[in-house]
Amino acid sequence: MRGKLPPPAAVTATMPSCFRGYNAEMDDILKLHRQLAYALEKHAPQVEIAPAERISLEMARQNSKRPAYLKLAVPDDLVKNLRGNPDHQDLVLLVRVPKAVLDREESPILLP
Secondary structure (H helix, E strand, O other), X not given: OHHHOOOXXXXXXXXXXXXXXXXXXXXXXXXXXXHHHHHHHHOHHHOOOOOHHHHEEEEEOOEOOEOOEEEEOOOHHHHHHHHOOHHHOOOOOOOXXXXXXXXXXXXXXXXX
C-alpha cells in the first residue's frame, strides 16, 4: 500500500489550502501523513473510517458572518477520548480524497 500513497511533498503542497483554519507547521503535517500511512499499511483493521456525508448532522457554507462548518455525529467514546488526557488521545483526522484520485483508482489506464 505504501507505493499508492502520495509522497510527502505532495501533501505539503495541498494540505494547508484544504483546511484554511488549520494552522500547523509542515513538519506536523508530514508527521500526520506518516502516521496515517503507517496505520493504513500495518494496522488497517483497527482504523475506523466513516464517510462524512453519512455522519453529518448539519452543514453550512461560509458567509460573511461565519466560516463554513460541518457538524458530525460520532460515538461518545471518541469525544471522551479527544477531551481526555492528550498523552492518551487517539489520532482523529478529517481526510479529503479528491474525485480525480478516486477516478484514477478505478481506471484500467495508468494515469500520471
